[in-house]
Amino acid sequence: MKDKLLNANFPKTAEGRVYHVEVKRGEVANRIITVGDPSRAQLFAEWLDKDTPIFRCNSARGFFTLTGKYKGVPVSIMGIGMVLDGQLIIIRFxxxxxxxxxxxxxxxxxxxxxxxxxxxxxxxxxxxxxxxxxxxxxxxxxxxxxxxxxxxxxxxxxxxxxxxxxxxxxxxxxxxxxxxxxxxxxxxxxxxxxxxxxxxxxxxxxxxxxxxxxxxxxxxxxxxxxxxxNDALLIKRKKSITKERINEIDKMNENKTNLEIEIKYDENIITTIKKPKNSIRAAATMMxxxxxxxDEFIDSSRKKYLETIAGLAVLDVLVSIKLEEEQENDDNEGVWNLIN
The missing domain is CATH 3.40.50.1580 (Nucleoside phosphorylase domain)
Known part of the structure; x- marks a missing residue:
């Protein structure tokens, strides 16, 4: 990474790209598959939706990221997953x-x-x-x-x-x-x-x-x-607030429980205060x-078969789970919203 890094605690460039992986917000989806073999990542890429371009990033440190859509849902295939807010689902394959x-x-x-x-x-x-x-x-x-x-x-x-x-x-x-x-x-x-x-x-x-x-x-x-x-205790996002939205926020605060979020508003900034909880849901499957x-070792034909059936299984599971919160897609900042 040639750009100057800011903040020794969590190094980023001025553009928001993180150290090592070299991706920024909007280039990684909240649903992530991690793999160790680059050829396996390319296999996953073949199964992604054809009507959505695939974002690719190869960092100078050898990390790779592929982001696109599978059955209309944004997903990323990575050597490692980091640098975005909201709940994450990560499956190692x-x-x-x-x-x-x-x-x-x-x-x-x-x-x-x-x-x-x-x-x-x-x-x-x-x-x-x-x-x-x-x-x-x-x-x-x-x-x-x-x-x-x-x-x-x-x-x-x-x-x-x-x-x-x-x-x-x-x-x-x-x-x-x-x-x-x-x-x-x-x-x-x-x-x-x-x-x-x-x-x-x-x-x-x-x-x-x-x-x-x-x-x-x-x-x-x-x-x-x-x-x-854990979730960040304080997340601020700018939104245009209508009267209907203000009424909705007031109603949510009125009916909240200890397990729910508290939402406040001040001019055009909505502040969401959350109770800490695990923000990453993780699982794995291995061949x-x-x-x-x-002392037996797998043969290439069985390896290829398992990569195919298990790879599709992982993708299907990944997009079937609803997230409590994920990156807002309506502002078109995600690379999965680019048009071919």
């Missing part, structure tokens, strides 16, 4: 390995996820104490396994229902996902070139979380961010590429 009941070619819709992270301090004195006896004395473990953060269960059920149109029930698994901070050591892959001390890691994971089904590197952080997300129990 990717690949994983399995340590559970599933096998290669099956699908996982994890109801929850936990993090598996390397305990770097454990390896600090490796050369002085290669057997890690001092760590054992301190009861220090080489890997940390977190508690479970749960997905949006409504979205999970919708994903499972859609996938049942294409796959038998015994090929769709809804256990827990282990999100690991590396592809090798933290997923129990052994390499004699490194002292990873991970020989018993998968056993330890299954002992702490018996419902562990899948291993990958993304989903936990998405579920964690959704759990920690099982690797079976860690049998």
């Amino acid at each position: 990717g690949s994983c390995g399995t340590i559970g009941k599933g096998t290669v070619g099956h699908m996982v819709v994890p109801k929850g996820a936990f993090a598996v992270t390397k305990n770097f301090d454990y390896f600090y004195n490796y050369y002085e104490d290669p057997d890690m006896t001092k760590n054992e004395e301190k009861n220090m473990k080489p890997y940390n396994v977190s508690e479970v953060f749960y997905a949006d269960q409504e979205i999970c059920e919708l994903l499972k229902t859609k996938l049942l149109n294409y796959l038998p029930a015994n090929e769709i698994h809804t256990g827990l996902n282990a999100t690991c901070d590396s592809f090798y050591s933290s997923q129990g892959r052994e390499d004699d070139n490194f002292a990873d001390h991970n020989k018993e890691l998968l056993t330890y994971i299954k002992k702490k979380h018996p419902q562990a089904e899948s291993l990958e590197m993304e989903t936990f952080m998405l579920y964690h961010l959704a759990k920690c997300s 099982i590429f690797a079976d860690r129990k049998t």
Whole structure:
């Protein structure tokens, strides 16, 4: 990004483009699919509405964004999702390995996820104490396994229902996902070139979380961010206020409950004060590429089939869920409102 960035706390350009991703308000929809494979994003783009242009942005940091419409509803396909207000729905669609009941070619819709992270301090004195006896004395473990953060269960059920149109029930698994901070050591892959001390890691994971089904590197952080997300306490938007609108606002304030919003008006500014709540609804579905129990790996034809049926299922679920609040479309500021 060559433009000057403003605000060290949340870097943006004068145009409103954020650091790293290089998109601004109006270029990202409130319904988002995250993918790791750029070719998978292009596959999604082929299914978007043909009468709406597709906005594309490739940032200097390697992030990509595609925004268009699917069945008339604005959606974005991204490597990461950020930089817009209102409620978000984010569904990760990717690949994983399995340590559970599933096998290669099956699908996982994890109801929850936990993090598996390397305990770097454990390896600090490796050369002085290669057997890690001092760590054992301190009861220090080489890997940390977190508690479970749960997905949006409504979205999970919708994903499972859609996938049942294409796959038998015994090929769709809804256990827990282990999100690991590396592809090798933290997923129990052994390499004699490194002292990873991970020989018993998968056993330890299954002992702490018996419902562990899948291993990958993304989903936990998405579920964690959704759990920690909240609506901005104060949102101001300029609107032209008619007498009818004033009466409507007064009526809403008169009938509000503790769970509802309070709306005030002052000249041409409407101020919406909200009770904090989770503003991100997140779920995921993954194709099982690797079976860690049998060392089997998926073949290309099955991969292509799953990408197609699961990709369409994700899009259908994404546009079927009503958002409490999303970007106003009547001001035509969204790139999905551009005309070919």
